[in-house]
Amino acid sequence: MGVAMILLVLLLHAWHTNVSACNQQSHRDSRFPCPPVCVNGFCNGHGSCTCFTGYIGVAPLNQRCEPLCPRGCINSKCTAPDTCSCDRGHTKDPTYRNRCTPSCSPPCINGKCVSPNVCSCDPGYAKDPTYRNRCIPSCSRPCLNGKCVSPNFCSCDPGYAKDPTDRTRCVPSCSPFCINGTCVSPNFCSCHLGYTKHPTDRNRCIPSCSPPCLNGKCVSPNFCSCDPGYAKDPTDRTRCIPSYSPPCLNGKCVSPNVCSCDPGYAQDPTGRNRCVPSCSPPCLNGTCVSPNVCSCDSGYTVDPTGRTRCVPSSSRVSVADSNISTQAPITAAAVNTSTVSIPLWLMVVILVLTVLTAAATGALYYRHRRRHTAPPRVAETEREGEFSLLDRTLQYQNPHTEPPPPYKEWEEKPKFVSHHKRLTM
Structure with missing residues (x-):
């Protein structure tokens, strides 16, 4: 390992010495000038630079050598052989060495960073007006009584439940369910027409x-x-x-x-x-058939002095006989005393009625006598009224007719009895 390093250093030193000598020779040779300094290369003695490995010459005359990135750099620059440096606002793509992606700080939520600090929302999301790098779920219709938590999906507020007919709508929830009513707010029922709230439920x-x-x-x-x-x-x-x-x-x-x-x-x-008819006092020898009306048993008839009493049919007495009974009581042999016994007050009433009847009869007789003895003025007046029209008619036809005879002659004829007198006689 140490020997290899020493050899590498010696080779580099020899190469640098040769390049320097070449450069000095090129400067001395006016026919093939070289650039003042060959960057990333060496002067080849023909007035141009020969680029090192991993670099490429740039026109004119390859006087400059730049790094070579065979696959190119995306959103970045080639700063060394096959090495890209990201542009400002971009970061290295972890999967591609030669590509840099836009950088957003803070990172995009529910979206993609398409340029430095610019987010593009994912489908079904929209920009949050209060936070630029965040995208919030979007519902085609606003959630009613809830929040849009994912594209076209609502999460209901407390006290509300999903409407089975509409995903974006939440309806009030009542527990237990409303009976004969509609849940109009959480745990509050509105009664149907014709119904009222239960006092305890x-x-x-x-x-x-x-x-x-x-x-x-x-x-x-x-x-x-x-x-x-x-x-x-x-x-x-x-x-x-x-x-x-x-x-x-x-x-x-x-x-x-x-x-x-x-x-x-x-x-x-x-x-x-x-309910049966009631008679007071109770019927005697009969049956009560309607209020205070008796139907007598066989062989009995209603006592004229009492509606609720029946007496034997053979022992019925008249009112006059009952008056006499005050002077001579009826014996048990003639009438059952328990049946026809007449109270004292009833006998007094009968006596008073008898006296009043006699007085009325005498008054009528006296009046009748007086009418027959009085002058027949009424008859004469009516007679005169009946014949006056006939007399006037005859007198008109024969003016020389003599007048009717005097009253004395008229009285000799049959007397005229008026209709009023005929009724009273």
């Missing part, structure tokens, strides 16, 4: 009925489902009325299987849904 909407259901539950907008024992009111969709099966007879159903009797009726002890 914010993501649930329940049907709304207006007015509220009576004796039932609102199962859909303005539609009620009746509670057990109730049925729909045919006149009102949101109202349920008590029901009874079979229906109440002579009454109204006021609660499930409970009847309220109409006035004049009472509950039938044999049937809860039936």
